[in-house]
Amino acid sequence: MGKDNLKLIELEKSSKKKKTIYRWILFVILGIFAIFYIAPLYVMIATSLKTMEEIRIGNLFSLPGGLNFDSWVIAWQGQTTNTTSGLKMDAGNVFLKNYFWNSTKMVVPAVLISTIFGALNGYALTKWRFKYDNIIFLLFLFGTFIPYQAILLPMARTLGVLGLSNSITGLVVVHVIYGLCFTTLFCRNYYISISDEIVRAARIDGAGFFAIFFKILLPISAPILVVTVIWQFTQIWNDFLFGATFSFGEAAPIQVALNNMVLTSTSVKRYNVDMAAAIIAGFPTLIVYVLAGKYFIRGLTAGSVKG
Amino acid sequence: MATLKIKDINKNFGKTEVLKGINLDISEGNFLVLLGPSGCGKSTLLNTIAGLETSNSGDILIDNHRVNDMEPSDRDIALVFQSYALYPAMTVKKNVTFGLEQRKISKEKIEESLKNVANLLQINELLDRKPSQLSGGQRQRVAMGRALVRDPKIFLFDEPLSNLDAKLRVEMRREIKKLHQKLKTTVVYVTHDQTEAMSLGTKIAIMNHGVIQQCDTPKIIYKKPQNVFVADFIGSPSMNLINGILNKNSSGVNFECVNSKGANQIPVDSYNFINKDSHNSREVLFGIRPEHMYLSKNNKNDYQIELKTILSEYIGHEQIITFNYYHQELVGKFSSSIDIAMEKDFNLFFDLDQISIFDKKTGERL
Amino acid sequence: MYWIKKNLPKIVISPSFALLAWFVYGFILWTAYISFTKSKILPKYDLWGVGQYVRLWSMDRWHTSVSNLFIYTVLFLSLCIIIGVILAILLDQKIRGEGVLRTIYLYPMALSFIVTGTAWKWIMNPTMGIEKFFIDIGFVNFTFDWLVTSGMSIYCVVIAGVWQSSGFIMAIFLAGLRSIDDEIIKAAKIDGAGIFSIYTKIVLPMMRPVFMSAVVILVHLSIKSYDLIIALTAGGPGTSSDMPAIFMTQYAFNRSEVALASSSAMMMFLTVTAIVVPYLYSELRREDGKR
Numbered sequence: 001m002g003k004d005n006l007k008l009i010e011l012e013k014s015s016k017k018k019k020t021i022y023r024w025i026l027f028v029i030l031g032i033f034a035i036f037y038i039a040p041l042y043v044m045i046a047t048s049l050k051t052m053e054e055i056r057i058g059n060l061f062s063l064p065g066g067l068n069f070d071s072w073v074i075a076w077q078g079q080t081t082n083t084t085s086g087l088k089m090d091a092g093n094v095f096l097k098n099y100f101w102n103s104t105k106m107v108v109p110a111v112l113i114s115t116i117f118g119a120l121n122g123y124a125l126t127k128w129r130f131k132y133d134n135i136i137f138l139l140f141l142f143g144t145f146i147p148y149q150a151i152l153l154p155m156a157r158t159l160g161v162l163g164l165s166n167s168i169t170g171l172v173v174v175h176v177i178y179g180l181c182f183t184t185l186f187c188r189n190y191y192i193s194i195s196d197e198i199v200r201a202a203r204i205d206g207a208g209f210f211a212i213f214f215k216i217l218l219p220i221s222a223p224i225l226v227v228t229v230i231w232q233f234t235q236i237w238n239d240f241l242f243g244a245t246f247s248f249g250e251a252a253p254i255q256v257a258l259n260n261m262v263l264t265s266t267s268v269k270r271y272n273v274d275m276a277a278a279i280i281a282g283f284p285t286l287i288v289y290v291l292a293g294k295y296f297i298r299g300l301t302a303g304s305v306k307g
Numbered sequence: 308m309a310t311l312k313i314k315d316i317n318k319n320f321g322k323t324e325v326l327k328g329i330n331l332d333i334s335e336g337n338f339l340v341l342l343g344p345s346g347c348g349k350s351t352l353l354n355t356i357a358g359l360e361t362s363n364s365g366d367i368l369i370d371n372h373r374v375n376d377m378e379p380s381d382r383d384i385a386l387v388f389q390s391y392a393l394y395p396a397m398t399v400k401k402n403v404t405f406g407l408e409q410r411k412i413s414k415e416k417i418e419e420s421l422k423n424v425a426n427l428l429q430i431n432e433l434l435d436r437k438p439s440q441l442s443g444g445q446r447q448r449v450a451m452g453r454a455l456v457r458d459p460k461i462f463l464f465d466e467p468l469s470n471l472d473a474k475l476r477v478e479m480r481r482e483i484k485k486l487h488q489k490l491k492t493t494v495v496y497v498t499h500d501q502t503e504a505m506s507l508g509t510k511i512a513i514m515n516h517g518v519i520q521q522c523d524t525p526k527i528i529y530k531k532p533q534n535v536f537v538a539d540f541i542g543s544p545s546m547n548l549i550n551g552i553l554n555k556n557s558s559g560v561n562f563e564c565v566n567s568k569g570a571n572q573i574p575v576d577s578y579n580f581i582n583k584d585s586h587n588s589r590e591v592l593f594g595i596r597p598e599h600m601y602l603s604k605n606n607k608n609d610y611q612i613e614l615k616t617i618l619s620e621y622i623g624h625e626q627i628i629t630f631n632y633y634h635q636e637l638v639g640k641f642s643s644s645i646d647i648a649m650e651k652d653f654n655l656f657f658d659l660d661q662i663s664i665f666d667k668k669t670g671e672r673l
Numbered sequence: 674m675y676w677i678k679k680n681l682p683k684i685v686i687s688p689s690f691a692l693l694a695w696f697v698y699g700f701i702l703w704t705a706y707i708s709f710t711k712s713k714i715l716p717k718y719d720l721w722g723v724g725q726y727v728r729l730w731s732m733d734r735w736h737t738s739v740s741n742l743f744i745y746t747v748l749f750l751s752l753c754i755i756i757g758v759i760l761a762i763l764l765d766q767k768i769r770g771e772g773v774l775r776t777i778y779l780y781p782m783a784l785s786f787i788v789t790g791t792a793w794k795w796i797m798n799p800t801m802g803i804e805k806f807f808i809d810i811g812f813v814n815f816t817f818d819w820l821v822t823s824g825m826s827i828y829c830v831v832i833a834g835v836w837q838s839s840g841f842i843m844a845i846f847l848a849g850l851r852s853i854d855d856e857i858i859k860a861a862k863i864d865g866a867g868i869f870s871i872y873t874k875i876v877l878p879m880m881r882p883v884f885m886s887a888v889v890i891l892v893h894l895s896i897k898s899y900d901l902i903i904a905l906t907a908g909g910p911g912t913s914s915d916m917p918a919i920f921m922t923q924y925a926f927n928r929s930e931v932a933l934a935s936s937s938a939m940m941m942f943l944t945v946t947a948i949v950v951p952y953l954y955s956e957l958r959r960e961d962g963k964r
Binding site: 033038141145151152155208238263288 | 683796798926937957
Binding site for chain 2: 195197198200201202203204205206207211215216219220
């Protein structure tokens with residue numbers, strides 16, 4: 001009897017040991033991956049805080065000597081040099097300030113319009129059965145998959161014809177149109193899971209199409225609206241293809257400006273300014289993700305898991 | 308309160324016929340239950356009455372006024388849903404008064420109606436809560452409050468008790484019955500639960516496959532089911548249906564059970580046949596309810612039968628005994644105070660005043 | 674008036690649907706049509722036949738693009754899924770700090786491809802980037818000049834792409850793992866299965882729908898790859914990391930070969946359609962079956 005007890009205790013001890021070893025291996029692996037993902041962010045931030053001298057001497061991962069924000073200033077508003085007639089902006093310099101505002105002016109209306117119509121569309125498609133509603137939804141769904149190369153040429157021509165080439169308004173129009181597919185998809189999948197009986201009860205109570213939408217469904221739509229807004233904001237702020245194809249120069253959005261800045265080098269390559277610019281360009285979406293990311297992921301992954 | 312007439316309603320969903328030639332006449336103050344298994348069409352019929360579905364043909368008349376083309380909100384009806392369908396983002400108070408506000412009723416009238424209903428259903432303490440903060444029973448009462456406050460011509464209920472636990476269901480059933488007796492409203496009530504139907508309805512319409520099988524008072528449906536479906540659906544445990552044939556000779560009509568080789572035929576002369584002719588050698592189902600099989604002779608027409616006991620199920624105040632009768636299983640219900648041994652020959656008395664005989668092929672009552 | 678009320682849902686959806694019909698499907702048809710013409714700078718609407726497609730497939734540059742796409746897709750897909758699955762399984766083990774780790778693995782997805790490309794371009798800088806780091810810590814003969822080496826630059830794109838997107842794959846697999854009924858795992862444990870067998874024989878096979886979603890999303894991302902490559906290699910050195918998306922844009926807007934570019938765009942479109950349509954069909958059948 002005693003011997004059996006001892007055996008059990010031994011087994012327990014060794015399996016506990018095994019468990020702790022596994023846990024440690026787990027943490028090490030997860031830690032290595034974490035380093036892989038964080039390293040580039042560190043490099044970006046560190047590089048942006050170094051002087052070119054420090055960059056030349058040190059390497060990617062060496063710490064900056066001090067917190068030198070000069071690169072950030074240059075990335076944001078350009079470089080000025082002291083000339084005999086006062087401060088003068090360096091010619092041929094790309095800096096982000098104007099393009100940051102371009103993107104902002106573009107993102108806000110595009111996100112709002114595409115989200116509102118996406119919600120209305122999702123509502124109409126799921127709570128009011130009409131002929132071909134399934135086919136219409138399929139067409140929207142397929143629209144989320146198309147490679148935009150298939151529409152670049154005709155869109156460029158159309159914008160030209162409408163006088164919207166190289167304008168923020170033109171970009172807003174483009175982003176609204178192609179964003180509708182996604183917003184409709186998200187909202188439709190959300191509203192389809194809300195009980196139809198609530199809509200029926202409201203109809204009996206005498207509420208019409210819009211009354212039901214605004215008074216009953218919209219108040220409980222916060223989860224999907226958050227997902228839709230974050231998705232649209234991220235997609236539009238991060239867009240390069242539409243920006244580069246349909247605009248140039250003054251009306252360009254920020255990602256285009258960033259790329260131009262990195263490509264053009266008047267004299268010497270300024271890696272610190274490049275990195276500062278990258279951080280500025282990536283900052284808004286990163287902040288949105290850090291603050292509201294978990295709602296976003298919840299919304300997206302729920303859809304793909306259930307198919 | 309109003310009358311409701313349903314005339315020749317047909318409805319298809321694509322190629323499937325869901326409602327076939329439905330005719331119903333519900334007079335003022337009546338509580339009509341639409342009873343049937345899932346998929347029989349009862350909910351579809353209810354939605355058609357409400358105006359949430361349109362029929363392919365036929366008429367719906369509320370107070371002799373044709374309402375087919377009217378919006379649900381214009382028909383002066385109220386509907387209590389199975390899932391209660393309370394508006395999630397509104398308080399109980401808002402939920403109840405929403406319909407009145409949509410109709411632009413004056414604030415004072417709304418307050419008054421709300422007060423009456425809240426007192427009647429005892430939901431005063433719940434008025435400021437949201438639906439997510441209520442229990443199932445409370446939500447059900449709020450859903451009823453939303454319907455009552457409208458004071459409609461017709462109340463419609465779509466399986467309102469299905470989502471409640473057994474005990475609560477029985478309680479709420481009584482509450483609904485009390486309300487009906489007090490308010491004398493015209494009600495159409497959908498359920499698949501036959502106990503609920505029997506206890507609540509003044510009239511029951513049993514449906515199957517989109518057709519009304521029988522529409523009668525609970526008593527008649529229980530005593531004189533029109534076909535095998537109705538006979539089997541009502542009553543727990545279900546009616547026993549014995550396979551056999553009818554023999555008509557000079558002494559009268561007898562029922563001969565299959566496998567009995569002509570022995571021990573049951574005389575059924577006292578049975579009220581709808582059509583008195585051609586019963587010889589007809590294949591039938593002899594129907595007798597478990598509660599009409601007695602241990603001793605009580606009435607003039609009780610007839611003694613020999614069977615063998617097989618299985619006993621004790622359910623508290625009663626016991627359900629399964630018998631072997633010429634290789635067919637019969638079920639009987641008795642008081643549990645009596646000891647009945649298994650695998651033994653046994654005598655029972657069939658109450659021949661309570662039997663039903665059905666044609667085997669058509670299932671119709673003879 | 675009544676007609677408006679009755680048809681309100683259709684009326685509400687019609688502006689969006691009209692935009693969709695014109696600007697998506699209408700435009701695709703236009704591009705398809707143009708691909709059968711001889712258009713150069715301006716569209717000419719006389720049909721030519723499949724000449725552009727013949728031209729396309731005889732161009733070395735297109736072949737480079739396509740084979741790059743193939744290489745990229747295969748590597749991108751496998752690495753993202755392998756890493757995503759491993760991370761999801763590891764994170765599923767109920768760890769303290771799971772939230773922090775998830776945030777770390779996922780944040781790259783929030784960045785634009787340009788930002789990612791810019792950062793990795795610096796990291797993989799031939800003399801000053803990762804090469805210098807390894808030399809500094811003692812690996813004196815270490816070289817990493819893939820970025821400027823024809824034939825290797827495409828692998829740089831793979832690395833940056835995997836860094837950006839693997840976290841998302843992890844997220845959807847984690848959600849899938851978490852949606853598995855606990856009772857199945859308990860039954861397996863009672864049956865004596867070890868944690869490794871539980872994952873390989875029971876859990877992962879149940880993840881098939883998630884695998885399908887992941888594959889479709891990743892292939893789709895890969896075919897659309899444009900921004901990342903522009904920022905990281907600009908398609909170079911030369912055209913060695915060229916991809917169909919870059920090919921199309923170059924020929925459409927820089928080289929004034931509208932019809933040729935359209936044909937390349939149609940090739941991309943057809944490839945996406947060939948993968949997405951069967952997937953959507955099977956998904957919708959599943960959804961209808963459940964309903």
